[in-house]
Amino acid sequence: MRYFAFPADAPTPKRIHEAGGPETPLSKYLDYYRGVNTPGYAVLVTGEWGIGKTHQVKLAFDEDQYHYVSLFGLRTAEELRSAVFAQMYPSRHRIKGLVGDARQALSAASGLFALGSLTPALFGAFLDKNISAERILIFDDLERSRMSLKVLLGVINNYVEHFGCRVVVIAHDDKVLDSYLTQAKEKLFGQTLKAVPQTNEAFESFLKRHEGTAFGDFIDPYAQDLIDIFMSSGQPSLRLLKHLIEDLRRFHSALTDRHQAHLGAMTEAIRMISVFAIETRANELKPEDLIERAKSVFGDNQSRIAELRAKYGTIALESTTLSDALLTSMFVDGIFDSNAIRSSLDQSQHFLPPADLPPWRKVISFDELDDAEVAAAAALMESQIESLQPLDPGEMLHILALRLMMAEHAISDNTPIESVAEAKAYIDAMLQAGNIPPRTLDDTWRYERFDAHDGTGFWVSEKMKGHFAQITGHLKQARETALERKLETEATPLLEALNDGEQFFELMVTTYKGNNRYAHVPILHKIDPADFVSAWLRAPKNGWYWISNSINERYKAGFQTTEMRQEWPWARQVVALLRQELDKLDGFAKLRLARALPAAVGDNGDDELIEGTLETAATLDPLPSDVKPAANEDDA
Structure with missing residues (x-):
């Protein structure tokens, strides 16, 4: 051989x-x-x-x-x-003719098969001939x-x-x-x-279908880059190259003319996409490798991103031109969201005028900037802290994480513990000034993760994670307080909503349609029970059913979440007042109110039931399986 x-x-x-x-x-x-x-x-x-x-x-x-x-x-x-x-x-009539010839030959040799079908063995023998x-x-x-x-x-x-x-x-x-x-x-x-692999020939073949198209014209100047990156990957499968071209076509479809015209941004983005497309499909990159790339490239030489940086040479895999969240969406979830792609590019250094870049973005990019520019940006960050400038919570956390990093590496005069104390004091002052936005009203706040904002991971080393958790926990509590204050102002106006019982129900209960604004937050207990009962009895009778069911559903929700349990005592007082009103009525009026009483509202025995099942009722405060309780009670 x-x-x-x-x-x-x-x-x-x-x-x-x-x-x-x-x-x-x-x-x-x-x-x-x-x-x-x-x-x-x-x-x-x-x-x-x-x-x-x-x-x-x-x-x-x-x-x-x-x-x-x-x-x-x-x-x-x-x-x-x-x-x-x-x-x-392949011609059907030809096959039929051959089968007919076979039957005639076999019939002449023996009458045994003249009226029957050909057996597989005999037909196989005929096919061989x-x-x-x-x-x-x-x-x-x-x-x-x-x-x-x-x-x-x-x-x-x-x-x-x-x-x-x-x-x-x-x-x-x-x-x-x-x-x-x-x-x-x-x-x-x-x-x-x-x-x-015949890489060049395969590449030409894959691109041939795009000849004369907008994408074909766009990708042509980068052809050699794509071939070089694929060859550097060491992957033999040309299917990876074919998938890469399709990924780039999807990326191109999201771009505006302004984006396509920026050669530097497009070169950087296309090279990044090429590496991540090949390495993730080859199972050489895991989803977690796409998070906090800027830190992992320079901070941990054992990280996968650091290894790939060495493998592919000058390609800036840590670049935030394409954010961590965007790369995860593209190469883990398979979603190329046009708005997210354009937003990530627009927030990069390629498209934002230097004056518009937030200070934390300059500080976090200190590897690429002169010391004077980084120092000026750090000073601006400090000014934002001292002046209590209103900021998005994610931007606040970027600043506080960078201050913690500076303390860790002795760039500032603070120790990490002092940095945490200052961060908590800053959050308290922001809350007092009314500059802390309330947490969201929907149920997603339970699963909020404090690892990134604006497509960029917070700069927190493994050693500083415990300190940062104290900061995020304190911010989370401040946002809870801000929400409580906001709900205090919105509770009493809800009495007007009782005039439309169905609308009130949609506000208070998850219906998966309409405006379920307060479905996941306790607010009714902030209304005086007597005022609520009076407004209910004044409301149109055809809305009583919806008002009653609102209280029923929210009361039952208390068996699932601790927060909604705050309304239990209030609901019992409302029912008690309704029963007092019931004693004053007779005839249809009494029957109507009796039928409208919230049937799910129990007594204090419900509290005992909950207390007796706290250790086994895993549904009370559900958390994602990958979120573990922090050691510090302030931790997020």
Whole structure:
């Protein structure tokens, strides 16, 4: 047996037939094999999955010079013979004619089969008699056949030895865990060829469908970058290259003319996308590797991003031109959100005027800026702290995280403990000034993660995580307080909403439609129970059903969340007052109010029930499975 591996760039002579594709040592040998009459041996073409083995083999011949048969899923020798026959005689009337000829011949030999169907064995024998050796037989997916390798190779050998066929078998032989293949390589296969990726040719093929399109024109100047990055990846599968081009097409569809015209931004973004697309699909990058890239590149030489930075040289994998959140959305969730892509680019240093960049962005990019510029930005951060300038909570946390980092590395005069104390005092002062926004009213606040803002992770080392957790916990509590103050001002006006019972219900209960503004926050207990009952009794009677069900549903919610349990005593007082009003009524009025009493509202026994089940009721305050309680009660 002869075994050759052909490199992609090996020199080859001129082809002797008209098939397309590049001239390679693989195509040269197959061209030679095509001209051999009754060779008496088959050719085995091997190589990694996804490198284009099938494409290269087919490209070595003209379409009228071969029959292609996939072995995928074939279970029996008869199925394989039928598949070959179907390729040789695809015309339906031709098959019918041959079957008719077979019946006539068999009938003349014996009347036994004249009226019956052909048996598989007899029909298989007949099919073998109609084999033509005019074209080459290409058998693909050897490792994916479901019949035994001994039977499969026996059938193939039959075509080679008995019918004089030229046969090419394509396989990823490393995946064929059968010792019989080793024997077959000595007996059946007279030549084993190892295919390698034809990257340039494949790239041109993948881009051909985009010729003359806006995307084709956009990506053309970056073609060599894409090929170089793919070659640097060391990945053999050309499918990764094909997926990359589709990823870039989706990215391009989100861009405006202004974005496309910025050569520096596009070069940086396309190179980043190329690396992350290849490495994530090759399972070399995990979702967690895409978080806090700026820190991991320079702060931890063992990080995967740091290793890839060394592997790909000058490509800035830590760049925030494409944010952590955006990269995660693109390469973990498969979502290329146009607004998110444009927003990430617009917030990068490429598109924001220097004067518009927030100070924390300059400080966090200290690796790329002069000391004077970083110092000026740090001073501006301090000014924002001292003046209690209104800021988004995420921006506040970036500043406080950077101040903690500066304390850790002795860049400031504070210790980390002093930095935490100052951060808490700053948050308290911001709350007092009314500059802390309330937490959200919906249920998502339970799962809030304090790891990034504006697409960039907070600069917090492993050593400082406990300190930062105290800061985030304090901010979280301040936002709770801000919400309490806000709800105090919104509670009494809710009495007017009772005039439309259905609207009141939508405000108070999760209906998955309409405005469920207060469905997840306790607010009714801030209204005087007597005022609430008076407003209820004045409201239109056709809305009482909805008011009653609002209280019912919120009372039942208290069995699931601690927060809603704050309304229990209030609800009991409301029901008690309604019962007092009930005693004053008679007739239909009494029956109407009796039917409207919130039936779910219990007594103090509910409190005892909750207390007795706290240790086992895992649904009271649900947290994501990956969130563990912090050691400090102030931690987020």
